[in-house]
Amino acid sequence: MALCLLVLTCRSMLLPRTFFDRNVVDVARELIGASLLIDGVGGMIVETEAYARDDPASHSVRGPTQRNAAMFGPFGHAYVYRSYGIHWCLNFVCQSGSAVLIRAIEPMQQVDTMIDRRGLSDRRLLCAGPGRLCQALGVDGALNHAPLDRSPFVIAPASLANAVHEGRRIGISQGVDTPWRFCAIPSRYLSKPLR
């Protein structure tokens, strides 16, 4: 009985899949301070970016393709793609054609596993950037289309209201002025410092 209560309590603390059935910008902002674990490895989300359906910077701008199919699938699932032929990037799918790119987390759980996977011990660089984060959390293409409210994902909402910085997105050539990058302030674990 005690175990059942514990399980129910833990489940009620998770983000429901419907959390993602909303405006992608709101979701990206509200994910700051949330905790993300993958197979128990992870920490607090400190940096996200929003990519909307008709956003010139978004993979979805030209409609569905083989790569971006997950963005046009059900909300509350992962969209994982390969970047520069080398790295993986993790997104949370929101309303059709939109997704939140997870750019950085503050390492908190099973940091030793992250250090092993990354091959370096500088805590500050373990998950500071979408490619680094995926390497540290063991994310690859196998998680594309995976539901976010099931194992191996555990995503819990921010427990407190956080101070959030809004700025320009990083590494894009279109839509550069749209301020859809969200960062926790203060945080030492961002992919790039705030201006």
Next chain:
DNA sequence: GAGGCGATTGGCT
């Protein structure tokens, strides 16, 4: 079928 390029990273200057 070929060519160009990217929501990045790490190493070197």
Next chain:
DNA sequence: GCCAATCGCCTCG
């Protein structure tokens, strides 16, 4: 700050 690495995706012919 500059640049190579590296390859799948997308566009065009």
